[in-house]
Amino acid sequence: MSQQDELVEALNAETNKIRVSGKSLKLKASEKAVEELYNTGLVGKLLADRSINKNAVKAIILKAWRTSRGVQIVDLRENIFLFKFACEGDKRRIVELGPWNIEGFPLILKQWNQNMVVEDLDFSSLPVWIQVHNLSIEYMSKENAVEIGSLVGEVVDVDFTGDGEVCMCNFLRVKVEVKVDDLLRSGFYLDRSPHSDLWIQFKYERVAEFCYKCGRLGHLKARCLKVSHIDAQIPSKEPYGFGHWMKAGSSGRKTSRWVEFMAEESSAK
Ligand SMILES: [Zn+2]
Numbered sequence: 001m002s003q004q005d006e007l008v009e010a011l012n013a014e015t016n017k018i019r020v021s022g023k024s025l026k027l028k029a030s031e032k033a034v035e036e037l038y039n040t041g042l043v044g045k046l047l048a049d050r051s052i053n054k055n056a057v058k059a060i061i062l063k064a065w066r067t068s069r070g071v072q073i074v075d076l077r078e079n080i081f082l083f084k085f086a087c088e089g090d091k092r093r094i095v096e097l098g099p100w101n102i103e104g105f106p107l108i109l110k111q112w113n114q115n116m117v118v119e120d121l122d123f124s125s126l127p128v129w130i131q132v133h134n135l136s137i138e139y140m141s142k143e144n145a146v147e148i149g150s151l152v153g154e155v156v157d158v159d160f161t162g163d164g165e166v167c168m169c170n171f172l173r174v175k176v177e178v179k180v181d182d183l184l185r186s187g188f189y190l191d192r193s194p195h196s197d198l199w200i201q202f203k204y205e206r207v208a209e210f211c212y213k214c215g216r217l218g219h220l221k222a223r224c225l226k227v228s229h230i231d232a233q234i235p236s237k238e239p240y241g242f243g244h245w246m247k248a249g250s251s252g253r254k255t256s257r258w259v260e261f262m263a264e265e266s267s268a269k
Contacts, residue, residue: 034114039088041112042095045123046079047180047218048105057081060102065094077118083109099126104209106217108180125177127156129205131248132172134198135190140167149174152185152202171203183215186246203248215242 046052054075061083065071069086076082085091094100100107108126132148142160145167149155159173178184184204189197210217214226 029114037084037112038114040085040091042083042085042091042109043076043112043116043118043121044081044083044107044109045121046081046102046105046107047123047126048079048103049219049223051078052103052105054081057102061100064100065090067094080118082112099128099206101206101208104220106180106207124181125153125179127175128178128207129159129173129175129248131203131205132174133201133203135172135200137166137168139190140169140172141165142167145172145174148172148188148200149176151188152176153178153182173205178217180217184210184217184242184246186215186242202246204246205248207247210242210246212242212244 046057057075058073061071061073067085067090069090071086071090072084074082074084083091083094085094095109098107098109100109106126108123110121110123130149130152132145135144142158145158145160146155149158154177155174156177157175159175160167162168184207185202187199187201190200192198207217209220211219211221211224211226213221213224216226219225
């Protein structure tokens with residue numbers, strides 16, 4: 001063993017001794033801060049393949065969120081921010097209206113918790129509303145919505161209007177926890193045997209940009225590092241693969257639904 005190796009070994013032994021015998025330091029947490037941050041705090045990570053200028057983030061957030069009494073923004077790490085709202089209502093509204101995008105990149109928002117450190121937070125998924133287009137009314141049940149949503153990720157909500165077995169609307173809506181490492185599925189084939197299979201198209205609400213080559217969030221096609229194109233889900237007819245058709249229009253929420261209630265003619269005429 002060389003003299004240098006012996007020195008390194010001796011230093012390591014000393015360090016281990018300190019770790020074993022060292023006492024941890026107990027500090028007092030501010031109860032007021034814990035309560036305030038729990039009720040009004042969110043931690044957000046921008047899923048981007050480059051560093052986004054924090055001033056740009058602040059400007060976009062303040063304009064888009066329009067909070068009634070403002071929001072404090074603290075940058076914790078590169079592309080990771082703490083948002084502290086002035087009231088719980090603003091926080092709830094921002095979570096419900098998500099996902100949000102900044103410069104085309106999704107902002108993954110998570111609840112603030114005491115003793116959390118950035119490294120412990122799970123930013124591996126985000127909730128997204130998916131519209132299921134081209135499905136006939138008779139298939140638009142809650143049960144089917146859950147089954148369809150499960151093709152993409154964990155189903156967290158189904159938008160179901162009416163009290164019948166099926167939803168009287170022009171598309172199904174299902175909220176799914178989308179894993180950011182998984183590709184955004186473009187749709188699926190509906191088995192209509194003995195008739196030919198039918199392509200059912202997914203449209204993702206409020207998903208600004210994603211890679212049209214590998215179908216993943218967080219980067220654009222020009223900066224894609226994936227080697228091969230995934231074509232397993234290409235349908236026989238257009239649209240196919242990944243593309244802009246997978247983004248729901250801005251009017252894609254309930255406003256695009258159209259239900260007319262016909263009043264019965266009065267028989268007392
Ligand atoms: Zn890609």
